[in-house]
Amino acid sequence: MTRPVLCRIFFVLQALLLASVRASAQEQNKVVVRDFKWSVYSTRHFDIHYYPGSGPWLAYAAKVLEDACTRESADLNPSLSKRFPFFLYASQNDMQQNNIADVSDGVGGLTEPLKDRFMVWSDGSRGWLKNVIEHELTHEMQFAILLDGFWKSARILKTFIYPLWMMEGMAEYETGRQDLAIEKMYVRDAVLGGGLPRLSRLNQFGHLKPHQTTLAYKTGAQVIRFLAEQYGSDKPRKMLELFRNKYEASSVLVPLIGLDLEAFDRKFREYSALKYYSEVSSQGLREPEFYGVRVTTGAGGIPEFNVSPAVSPDGKKLACLSTRAGHPPELRIRDLLTGAEKKLTALAAGAENIPYGRFTMPLRSLSWSPDGNAIAFAGQKNHREYLFLYFPGSGRVSRAAVEGLAEVRQPVFSPDGKKVAFIGMSAAFNDIYEVPAGRLARGGLVKKSEFTRLTESRQDESSPAYAPDGSGLAYSCETQSNGALNRELCFLPPGGAPRSLLRLSGAVYNPVFSADGKTVFFISDSEDNYELYSFDRASGNVRRLTRSIGGMFTPLAAGEKLYYSAFRRGEMHIYDADPGRLLSESVPALASSGEAGGKYSAGLSSGTFRPYRFKASTDLFYPAFMFSSPGGIFWTNYWQASDMLGNHNLALYLYYNSGYDYTNYQLNYSYARLRMPLLVQTSGLFAADLTSGAGYEYKKRFARHAVGTAWPFDRYNRLEGYAVTRDETNTFPDLA
Secondary structure, rough: EEEEEEEEEEEEEEEEOOOOOOOOOOOOOOOOOOOOEEEEEEEEEEEEEOOOHHHHHHHHHHHHHHHHHHHHHHHHHHOOOOEEEEEEEEOOOHHHHOOOOOOOOOOOEEOOOOEEEEEEEOOOHHHHHHHHHHHHHHHHHHHHHHHHOOOHHHHHHHHOOOOOOHHHHHHOOOOOOHHHHHHHHHHHHHHHOOOOOOOOOOOEEEEEEEOOOHHHHHHHHHHHHHHHHHHOOEEEHHHHHOOOOOHHHHHHHHHHHOOOOOHHHHHHHHHHHHHHHHHHHOOOOHHHHHOEEEEOOOOOOOOEEEEEEOOOOOOOEEEEEEEOOOOOOOEEEOOOOOOOEEEEOOHHHHHOOOOOOEOOOEEEOOOOOOOOOOOEEEEEEOEEEEEEEEEEEOOOEEEEEEEEOOEEEEEEEOOOOOOOEEEEEEEEEEEEEEEEEEHHHOEEEOOHHHOOOOOOOOEEEEEEEEOOOOOOEEEEEEEEOOOOEEEEEEEEEOOOOOOOOOOOOOHHHHHHEOOOOEEEEEEEOOHHOOEEEEOOOOOHHHHHHHHOOEEEEEEEEEEEEEEEEEEEEEEEEEEEEOOOOOOEEEOOOOOOOOOHHHHHOOOOOOOOEEEEOOOOEEEEEEEEEEOOOOOOOEEEEEEEEEEEOOOEEEEEEEEEEEOOOOEEEEEEEOOOOOOOOEEEEEEEEHHHHHEEEOOOOOEEEEEEEEEEEEOOOOOOOOEEEEEEEEEEEEEEEEOO
């Protein structure tokens, strides 16, 4: 006779409020604030998933995808024949709500190898969307070579050993010259400053300091350009083919070009030094200190960005956005006489992030009111965007949402301080809007009847700046001529039609008026260098004011002074320009259309529309099987499956051994479509021939079932609740 000893437990864990859970403690919360109604448009190579919000970009994205596929497959994978699921998001805020993979503030696109899905978000610019699509599509080309074939799950494990300097560098290389100015700026700065990372230290990027990840990407791009230019344009493709069956860079490079990684890295560094030292000499490039006095000071050791200067009307204080304390940026106000500083963090303002530009491009994002009482900036919280007014005197902050706009950025006060112009995104495109400053000061929801739309087009617009005499707004506008995209200096008179004032060989960014309104200062990447320029409104003359080793950004004219932020030694700092040191090189302007804000349209090519339908498939499967006479059958596996949207996720772990009569399993399911995710888990164990501490043999049967959910208030705080049942039975056959 046997006597079972039973232990049954049931308990419910109380809801826990996890206040201020930092990213260092665990991953940030995912806050889902909208339900995406997905549809699918199928082209020759892509199943494009889109929703009403991103639909306006569908035709353009489809064309870019197919054009890029034709070119990149010829470069990297001529035998490509598969289809790819592509997800098109209307904004960064929308893409951060996806359930396929986590997307942080610094991610512009994402490619995953499980189902060959890739996704991008639009910032309102055709140039940006084209760039990021071509970048992410390159990863699909790479995965098709490196991972496709028998038992893909096993090949996916190799993704951790492929060097990121190759993976990301090749993706940057395939975008052509679209981001070449930023690429050259980062690498030239690193070469001249002795900070160019060795390739052996760029296998992964997780160890890099803030702002060094961009350098890693751009270094990889320059490496691949060097490989293609010096050893043959077919070498990037052959490198991928060799990596398919190899595990280390030298084992690939030796048969490819006859050099191991160290020797190849040495040649690349020698080439880069010769190239950029020669460029400095031939172009007369100078340190940023040559053109002005540095105003901001770094903490030392950790790279930081100080951008978007805004000076108080009395000229005594300077505000800027700074990453001295890391991400997210914070607003810092510096007393120009004493050097004392005060700061306003994003969290203290009621935001999770304060954008200071578009991806790698800093844009002017702060404005000080003419009466000196308020500073305007934009911020994000829970995938919604707000306009903020900070009152330094009292410390008060007002936060205003703008009805109907998915994004609100780059606020700027009018000369009389009564209005604020800003960039707003409606129907996936950016336009200029205007709102009374007094309405922003009250905070809350600004209704459509309370603000004015100044422009309406599908051409991207950024960086509005009021003319001091009230004659209109200057801004940067994206235009297209003969199929080529560029950014011009545009102008909008009150009640009139927008027009283009200036077109150069490079893009125009961040226009700002001089105090007398006669001159417009701006940044351009002509000649693939970011430099400071001036435009005389009366004569139309354009002059280049700087030739810098790094790059110039976010200029500000304040009274008789001119400020700028400059990139050098991996950081950005703000400088007070010395007018006597600025250049005055005449620059020829190109013919402009004279118009801005025209309609852009792209027709859909032959394709098919269909609604999204649920479809699940295996993501990963790792089995192990063995049989022996004494041990019997041994089986273990991990299996993971999900649907195309990542809303339903299922995972099973199983361990079985017949020789020891032992079984262990765990099954997890999550439903993540809603803001409150559902988590279900069941696990169990069955074992015989166990021995207790007292020496008795017994059998164990254990089962545990749990269900839980959470309400995320924001990225850092959530309310959790779980219900758990546990049932354990230990049977001792020898106890009668």
